[in-house]
Amino acid sequence: xxxxxxxxxxxxxxxxxxxxxxxxxxxxxxxxxxxxxxxxxxxxxxxxxxxxxxxxxxxxxxxxxxxxxxxxxxxxxxxxxxxxxxxxxxxxxxxxxxxxxxxxxxxxxxxxxxxxxxxxxxxxxxxxxxxxxxxxxxxxxxxxxxxxxxxxxx
Numbered sequence: 001x002x003x004x005x006x007x008x009x010x011x012x013x014x015x016x017x018x019x020x021x022x023x024x025x026x027x028x029x030x031x032x033x034x035x036x037x038x039x040x041x042x043x044x045x046x047x048x049x050x051x052x053x054x055x056x057x058x059x060x061x062x063x064x065x066x067x068x069x070x071x072x073x074x075x076x077x078x079x080x081x082x083x084x085x086x087x088x089x090x091x092x093x094x095x096x097x098x099x100x101x102x103x104x105x106x107x108x109x110x111x112x113x114x115x116x117x118x119x120x121x122x123x124x125x126x127x128x129x130x131x132x133x134x135x136x137x138x139x140x141x142x143x144x145x146x147x148x149x150x151x152x153x154x
Contacts, residue, residue: 022089029082033075040072045139048147056147 043060047053053065060068087094100106124132 022085026082026086026089030079030086033079033082036075037072037079040068040075043068044072046142046146048143052147 043063044065047060047065047068048056048058050065052058058065063071096106098106098111121132124130128136
């Protein structure tokens with residue numbers, strides 16, 4: 001072995017593993033669970049309705065509609081748990097961002113943008129208005145056009 005190779009191994013051995021970090025675990029948990037929930041949400045968006053999915057034995061990436069539903073529900077609940085944990089371990093950061101510090105004001109504009117975005121999604125979804133209704137209509141059109149053809153050829 002060369003001296004530089006031995007030095008690399010010595011450096012690796014001297015680096016210790018950091019202690020467990022609740023912040024890091026919360027961050028990775030939020031990130032990974034939202035990715036799986038998003039993927040399963042896409043699967044549910046493109047999947048045919050329940051009876052049709054059963055009738056044509058629908059699978060995507062090897063999973064049935066029922067498996068995608070279960071995966072979506074469980075990872076969404078896991079996501080909520082990680083978000084609560086994330087909020088808890090970062091509560092001081094949230095307080096500073098909301099209310100500011102002795103030298104800076106809080107991020108009022110950013111809070112208002114976030115509240116408005118969520119309110120728009122909730123209101124347009126509940127009242128079946130655009131853009132939420134467009135997204136729902138697109139999913140319905142896809143299911144009618146694509147899965148309607150699948151029934152005809154089945």
